[in-house]
Amino acid sequence: MLELRPNCEACDRDLPPDSTEAMICSFECTFCASCAISRLAGRCPNCGGELLRRPRRPADSLVRHPASTRRMGRPSAGTTGGDEAGHDASA
Secondary structure: OOOOOOEOOOOOOEOOOOOOOEEEOOOOOEEEHHHHHHHOOOEOOOOOOEOEEOOOOOHHHHHHOOOOOOOOOOOOOOOOOOOOOOOOOOO
């Protein structure tokens, strides 16, 4: 199940679960559409994968399966404290 992270890892913009501006890679690294397009050219700085629009979870499903509240952030996109591939090791 998708974690639905609450913020852009590059600029820390809030991305609520119903946001149409959230973009993710296959590892669920999350970025706002603005950063994904203008700063990252559609590629995840952590794994190099493509960034696609994150699906939205229906409101009634959010009650049983809430979005994550754990904010992810990096000092700058591509600089991490995660594993060698750039992913948070605890994810």
